[in-house]
Amino acid sequence: MTIPVIYNLRSLRQRPVATLTTAFGMALVVGVFVAMMALSNGFRSALVGTGSEDNVILLRKGALAEMNSGISRQDANIVAGMPFVATDEGGRPLVSAETFVVVPLYRSEGRGLANVVARGVGLTAFEVRKDVEIVEGRVFRPGSREVVVGRTFTRRFPNSGIGERLRFAGQDWTVVGHFEAGGSSFESEIWGENEQFMPVFRGEVFQVVTFRMADPGSFDGVKASLEGDARLYVDAFRERDFYEDQGSMLSQLLDFVAVFIAGIMAIGAVFGAINTMYAAVSSRAPEIGVLRCLGFSPRSVLGSFLLEAVLIALLGGVVGCLFVLPVNGLVTSTTNWNSFSEVAFAFRVTPRLLVNGLIFSVVMGLVGGYFPARRAARQTVVSALRGD
Amino acid sequence: MSYARLVLANLGRNKRRTVLTVLSVAVAFFLFATLRSVVTALDAVAEVGSESRLVVTHASGITFLLPQSHAPRLAAVDGVDGVTWANWFGGVYIDTRNFFAQFAIDAESYLPMYPEILVPEDQLQAFMAERTAALVGSGLMERFGWQLGQTITLQGTYLPGDWEFTIRAVYTPDDPSFGDEMFHFHYDYLYERSNRQMSPGWFVLQLDDPDAAARLSQEVDALFENSTAPTKTETERAFQTSFVTMWGNVGALVQAIGTAVFFAILFVAANTMMMAARERIGEVAVMKTLGFQDRALFGIVLAEAVGICLVGGAVGLALARATLGSARLIQSILPGFTIGIDTVTTGIGLAALLGVLTGLIPALQASRLSVVEALRRVA
Numbered sequence: 001m002t003i004p005v006i007y008n009l010r011s012l013r014q015r016p017v018a019t020l021t022t023a024f025g026m027a028l029v030v031g032v033f034v035a036m037m038a039l040s041n042g043f044r045s046a047l048v049g050t051g052s053e054d055n056v057i058l059l060r061k062g063a064l065a066e067m068n069s070g071i072s073r074q075d076a077n078i079v080a081g082m083p084f085v086a087t088d089e090g091g092r093p094l095v096s097a098e099t100f101v102v103v104p105l106y107r108s109e110g111r112g113l114a115n116v117v118a119r120g121v122g123l124t125a126f127e128v129r130k131d132v133e134i135v136e137g138r139v140f141r142p143g144s145r146e147v148v149v150g151r152t153f154t155r156r157f158p159n160s161g162i163g164e165r166l167r168f169a170g171q172d173w174t175v176v177g178h179f180e181a182g183g184s185s186f187e188s189e190i191w192g193e194n195e196q197f198m199p200v201f202r203g204e205v206f207q208v209v210t211f212r213m214a215d216p217g218s219f220d221g222v223k224a225s226l227e228g229d230a231r232l233y234v235d236a237f238r239e240r241d242f243y244e245d246q247g248s249m250l251s252q253l254l255d256f257v258a259v260f261i262a263g264i265m266a267i268g269a270v271f272g273a274i275n276t277m278y279a280a281v282s283s284r285a286p287e288i289g290v291l292r293c294l295g296f297s298p299r300s301v302l303g304s305f306l307l308e309a310v311l312i313a314l315l316g317g318v319v320g321c322l323f324v325l326p327v328n329g330l331v332t333s334t335t336n337w338n339s340f341s342e343v344a345f346a347f348r349v350t351p352r353l354l355v356n357g358l359i360f361s362v363v364m365g366l367v368g369g370y371f372p373a374r375r376a377a378r379q380t381v382v383s384a385l386r387g388d
Numbered sequence: 389m390s391y392a393r394l395v396l397a398n399l400g401r402n403k404r405r406t407v408l409t410v411l412s413v414a415v416a417f418f419l420f421a422t423l424r425s426v427v428t429a430l431d432a433v434a435e436v437g438s439e440s441r442l443v444v445t446h447a448s449g450i451t452f453l454l455p456q457s458h459a460p461r462l463a464a465v466d467g468v469d470g471v472t473w474a475n476w477f478g479g480v481y482i483d484t485r486n487f488f489a490q491f492a493i494d495a496e497s498y499l500p501m502y503p504e505i506l507v508p509e510d511q512l513q514a515f516m517a518e519r520t521a522a523l524v525g526s527g528l529m530e531r532f533g534w535q536l537g538q539t540i541t542l543q544g545t546y547l548p549g550d551w552e553f554t555i556r557a558v559y560t561p562d563d564p565s566f567g568d569e570m571f572h573f574h575y576d577y578l579y580e581r582s583n584r585q586m587s588p589g590w591f592v593l594q595l596d597d598p599d600a601a602a603r604l605s606q607e608v609d610a611l612f613e614n615s616t617a618p619t620k621t622e623t624e625r626a627f628q629t630s631f632v633t634m635w636g637n638v639g640a641l642v643q644a645i646g647t648a649v650f651f652a653i654l655f656v657a658a659n660t661m662m663m664a665a666r667e668r669i670g671e672v673a674v675m676k677t678l679g680f681q682d683r684a685l686f687g688i689v690l691a692e693a694v695g696i697c698l699v700g701g702a703v704g705l706a707l708a709r710a711t712l713g714s715a716r717l718i719q720s721i722l723p724g725f726t727i728g729i730d731t732v733t734t735g736i737g738l739a740a741l742l743g744v745l746t747g748l749i750p751a752l753q754a755s756r757l758s759v760v761e762a763l764r765r766v767a
Contacts, residue, residue, distance in 0.1 A: 017659075018659055018662070021656070021659040022655075022659060024652075025652045025656045025659075028648045028651060028652035032645055032648050036645075039641075062480075062548045063545050063546065064478075064480065064484060064545050065478075065545065068478060068545040068546035070546075101452075102451050103449045104449050104450075104620070112630065115449060170448070170618065201452075202452075233548075249484075249487070261419065261649075264415055264418060265649055265652060267412075267415050268416055268652065268653055269412075271412035271656065272412055272655070272656030272659060272660070274408055275405055275408050275656075275660050275663070276663070278405065279663045279667075283667075
């Protein structure tokens with residue numbers, strides 16, 4: 001037979017201060033844990049979202065990052081003519097040969113310089129990358145010094161409104177459009193025409209070639225035939241995997257820091273919970289004796305006190321999750337060290353993270369409640385009634 | 389009559405609780421020491437850059453190269469004592485995870501400008517004499533278990549192929565925040581193997597008067613304003629700071645976490661103190677009846693709280709210093725990470741403050757307790 005839950009709820013109400021302070025301690029632990037996981041979650045999804053499953057990105061063999069790569073115009077043309085490249089209705093291959101450079105720009109409100117990716121793309125880039133969409137203004141006109149910029153970019157840098165002029169590489173560039181890319185790191189970039197960026201930056205060479213596969217399931221074959229082609233000297237990656245990998249070092253570091261800090265804090269909070277529960281057990285010794293006299297087994301007593309600890313922890317977990325909800329969507333930035341460029345991304349609090357936070361709090365409650373509950377269960381009826 | 393013994397006796401009456409509370413405070417201060425050291429290490433990285441050296445980069449960004457022909461023109465600027473150049477080499481050692489900074493340097497002009505890099509004389513000569521020699525930081529040697537004289541292979545990224553280097557010299561930095569995980573090799577080797585395509589990534593200028601830094605920066609930039617490669621010149625310190633700010637709001641984030649931790653533990657500890665006080669209402673009433681002054685009781689309860697927090701703080705700080713003070717893993721991400729004396733003293737101060745805050749309410753309760761009220765409740 002189990003002891004009714006209402007007994008625990010009433011007991012908790014009996015000592016509101018101890019319950020609330022213990023729960024609050026746990027709330028802060030859960031809050032910090034969820035917030036930090038949301039940070040690394042946001043960073044990862046900004047990078048994962050950057051690539052598509054259906055696209056292939058080519059870099060010069062061994063280059064590892066876009067910045068280090070170089071692919072000649074001739075090689076880009078060879079790739080465009082290959083049979084596994086998807087085509088649009090007009091039969092044009094869905095290929096974007098791109099230049100990639102990093103330019104320093106002043107942030108808004110005098111917060112210093114930041115490195116920004118300036119990507120020179122082909123006009124087909126907006127078809128190759130399905131998620132990229134112009135939401136305001138229009139695409140740059142070929143042959144002109146016009147650029148489009150990502151949504152997050154416009155919030156962080158001055159002179160990024162439509163019709164305004166950005167100055168980099170010693171030239172003025174008119175902003176003619178804003179684009180969205182599903183919150184991915186593309187939204188931190190400036191896009192212009194590759195033929196315009198080539199001469200002012202690194203000369204007659206592209207950095208990467210991205211194309212859509214006619215059959216997305218055939219990646220392994222595509223990779224083998226590109227890397228085995230004697231005319232080319234390239235590494236081929238699935239676009240999504242490539243961008244995810246670009247940030248893997250940092251997101252692993254963030255995950256590690258989150259677990260490290262929350263883990264250590266959890267130890268402290270568990271100590272607090274143990275204290276609270278021991279106090280609860282010792283001040284209610286006569287009650288426990290009465291429960292045993294009524295016929296409840298030691299096992300029920302153990303279960304009941306464990307449940308009480310879990311209730312406190314769960315209360316803390318819920319409060320902690322509520323604390324964290326407002327950080328969802330908060331935009332922050334860091335540097336993608338593979339390109340030395342700034343990536344803006346938003347904290348992402350997902351339902352799954354919240355559930356993880358609650359599970360975390362329950363575990364803290366179980367660990368913190370176990371020893372006191374065991375002691376409660378092991379007391380002999382006589383000593384419990386005497387109140388020892 | 390010694391109150392200290394009374395305080396000790398009180399702490400001993402529920403040993404388990406005292407130990408648990410001390411440990412939870414210790415945990416908080418372990419985290420405090422770690423987080424604060426991260427912040428100070430970040431600040432130190434920014435400060436390691438010299439104010440008497442200027443860094444000249446391409447105005448279009450650090451990824452653009454500067455022509456070698458800038459060097460003699462820079463040297464001719466009045467107030468410039470020395471010019472050297474270097475380039476970044478993003479090679480991969482076996483796996484991309486083994487990341488470390490690699491610089492191609494013009495050693496003859498570079499090393500005299502960097503007194504921070506301490507190299508034994510014989511090793512220096514061996515390094516200078518060999519085209520493919522490398523000068524490696526002691527921390528990096530330790531990290532990969534390299535030996536002097538060993539040949540290692542880096543895989544080039546922007547310059548493809550396998551690059552072999554022989555470790556001929558090991559340096560130790562004069563200040564840990566300078567970093568001991570850098571890998572230097574000869575710029576000439578890079579230049580020749582790139583079919584003479586490579587040119588300097590940046591120039592470093594030695595100034596004879598640090599106060600002239602601002603004026604000279606402008607002068608240098610004006611000199612190249614209309615050349616094919618316009619420049620951006622700043623002090624080395626400003627250059628380094630810009631890298632630190634690239635981490636984003638890490639400092640603010642760390643501080644927010646630290647505050648949350650502090651409050652969480654404040655609640656845990658305060659809760660315990662209050663529980664202890666509640667259990668002792670009867671005793672306090674008896675002591676008052678025996679003639680203990682309100683002030684004395686206030687002091688006894690407060691001393692108990694401060695004692696717990698100080699011991700907990702000391703344990704946590706000592707533990708952090710013992711385990712993380714020289715952790716290689718952290719130092720390769722953050723050179724100069726160390727749990728310094730100032731962190732320890734600040735921590736002890738905070739522990740005392742925490743003790744006063746948590747003990748204040750129970751202490752007030754004890755001193756204001758009405759004897760009749762309390763004894764009636766107990767009976």
